[in-house]
Amino acid sequence: MQKRRFFLKGSAAEVAWLNRQATHGYQLTAIHGLTYQFKAVPRAHQLIAEYLPQTTFQAMTTVFHPLASYTLRDDMAVVYSAVTPEQRVVNNDQQYRLTVYRHARDVALNWLNGWVLVVWLAMSATIVISSQLQATPLLTRLLLLGLTIGAALMIIGIITGCRAAIRCHREVCRLIRVTGDDREAWKPTFHVLFKHQPAVPDTDCWDDLGQWQLALHNQRGDYYFELKTTLSELEINNTLAQRLSKQDFTVMSWLGLYVV
Incomplete structure (x- = not known):
């Protein structure tokens, strides 16, 4: 049996859907793009999905036989197996999962930008072409209908792309x-002024701030x-106040609008 669904491979939503199929007696056997292959069995196993490097997966194929696998990119794979969390092949795949979700967020934003650009170009071309034709009531109605459809498609694309990107971004933040690992995270720049210091302040003791x-x-x-940090002004102030008097430093908003 085959079913077609659009999921981020290895996501919690996909695993939940696969396990619902298992409760109905359908065991996952293979994944090809959006197509999921199942076979009917008397007792289907519940699955877990693990992210791991492709090289690691290839090295373990002789001893590890998953029910299905899917290559996300050249260096990352998702492995679906019927094991308990205690028997997982990868004890902690959070780092790999972070890489996958960052890429998925970028893809969602790229699709969003591309969709808006294509629809906007199509609407612009429609307006340019219609301006070269003789104006008639029918042409005007068709033009308005086309622009309305284009605007609706653009809004649908924006909503869909934003929802996908936001879901991925929330998982990335978690x-x-x-x-x-905040290496690729956007960090606002705060401005910290140390006042009346006898020497350059040793910021090594505050490396954990950013x-x-x-x-x-x-x-x-x-x-x-x-x-550059992902922390808030209050967190920065509280940390600095543990070593310095509040009169000896000032933290300015990353927007530069006010001083705390």
Whole structure:
């Protein structure tokens, strides 16, 4: 039996759907793009999905026989197996999962941008072509109908793309908190001013806040740093206040609109 569904391979939504098929006696056997292959069995096993590098999966094929697998990219695979969480091949695939969801978010945004561009170009071409024709009531109605359909398609594409990107982004944010890997995360730049310091402040003790860079200093002992971080102003202030008096530093919003 075959079924066609659109899922991010290895996602919780996909695994839940596959396990619902298993409760009806259909065991997953293969995946080809959007097509899922099943076979009817007396007792279908519940599945889990694991992300792992393609090289790792190939090296384990002689001892590990999953029910199905799917290659996401050249260096990443999703493996579907009927094992318990305690028997997982990969003890922790959060880092691999983060890579996959980051890529999925980028793909969703690219599709969103491409869809809007194509529809906008089609609408623009329709207007240009209609301007070269003799105006008639029928042509006007057809033009308005075409523009309405184009606008509706654009809105549908924007909503669909945004929903997909937001779902992936939420999962990316969760996985960043779990793994601590924020290398590709956007970080606003806060401005931190240390006042009346006898020497350059040692920011190594605050490396966990983010990336520090000295921007300016003067002879009065004022040092102006830029701090790239995912933390909030309140968290930065509370951390600095553990070592310095609040009169000795100032944290400015990354928007540069007000001083805390």
